[in-house]
Amino acid sequence: MNVTPYSKIAHDGLWANNPALVQILGLCPLLAISNSVVNAMGLGFATLLTLTLSNTIVSLIRNLVTPEIRLPVFVLVIACVVTAIELAMNAYLHELHNILGIFIPLIVTNCIIIARAEAFASKNTVGRACADGFMMGLGSTLALVLLGALRESLGHGTLLANAHLMFGEAAKNWTITLVEHYHGFLLAILPPGAFIGLGLLIAAKNVIDARIERRSAQTVALPHEAGAAA
């Protein structure tokens, strides 16, 4: 079995194979919760933690589980992890837990988690599986937070409103008001805004990719320049 280097794991999770922008997995919570930065962060971190833990556990038991029963076992592992995280959030971040509501237990059904367990964790060593879970979760969280920032700034004219729900009382004055007396743009907060915003993010990523490709094609086409530079 060829071993994936850690740098590739990170690059895949954060950019090349980003769960939200490239694989387009786990859209339901992504679209429903990303109406503010804090909500997006809350769900993003819960997903990140779930992915890291479930990938680690699945990798640990990968040689004990026979192929025939692997999927139910994976689902069981994921469900246990999510239940633990939900209880923890209910205890320590109660208000945020109430806002995110059903979408925390629904992380169980987020396809990105079972996909990573099946496609990566069950075939790789613990260290790499853990890193993959963390990077995929981080990629997902970053996309979520970006979408949340886009929607919150357009919809309410603020950023990081209600940060104290997540970071404690000290974060109460973290809210950045971008526009005073902002009129509000309801579309950005409503579900259509999530679809349009995600579409724009994916388009932006594709534009950047195309630009990088074009640049690398140019350097390949002109080898004498590379030689001269060296």
Added chain:
Amino acid sequence: MQTSSSPHLHSAAPVSSVMLRVIYALIPGVIAYIGVFGWGVAVNVVFASIVALASEAVTLAVRGRPIKPFLFDGSALVTAFLLALSLPPFAPWWITLIGTAFAIVVAKQLYGGLGFNPFNPAMAGYVVLLISFPREMTQWLAPETVSGHALSFVEAARVIFNGALPPGLTLDAVSAATPLDTLKTRLHLGETVETARRASPVFGSLGGLGWEWINGLFLLGGLWMIYKKIITWHIPLALLGGLFVMSLVFHLYNSGAYVAPVFHLFSGAAMLGAFFIATDPVSACTTPRGKLYYGAGVGILTYIIRTWGGYPDGIAFSVLLMNMAVPLIDHYTQPRVFGHKD
């Protein structure tokens, strides 16, 4: 007498001349609109046209497309007209700006420009405004004959761009709910159609006061477009037929709770929608049989939204909903190719 030799080929009319004639056909209705609700309508139309052309030029430039032929094909202008005519006459300028820019940039150009947009751009822009800014979008004016205040073009422009009404005038003095809105509210309060129509000054003998003129002149412009073969009769007939049959059935069932069909045909955006909005050649059905289904669908949905929905008029939502069904309808209504069995 001049004759020409064969072949007698017709060339299809270029897009620009079609769009220009659509605008000609709109003019009588627009004049009636200005006559009833004042110069605010004209300010909105002019401002929306400028915004539409500017956003079209900018997006074309960003997309690396030739600007001139697309900019002057007139399609952006038609979108601007249709959107501006759907807005409240005193809508603040940024309402028109956001709606028009969304219609052109997102609903039209991001999908690939003229000919590729699955949704009617003007109605997409309108719905964005309606769900984002419900307060501004439902603040309608009373007909000038009812309110007794006629504002000049400059005064209207000042209201729209500055939010400043002429001294001594309050918004309450010039604004009123639309007839469709008034009727819906009063029916909800338990009144019958008869008492509601007698109690409020916003109703006319056919539809809403003033609205019957606007709708009548849009009907006239629409008939001229059919006569000039700019549009076919299928969609308008099916749409108005759907609206008529639905309202007739319910009116006959209970005339106290459901208003007469004529009222529906001559209120709100019925005629504008039937002849100018639903007939958009890009986002509507293209097969003759499909056009009938599409038009009837818009008419029936409009009646449902007007009667039981949360919004007073339903043309925009109905058109967008039926836009989604267009690929399906077109697929099942392909005409039989001559010489082939079904």
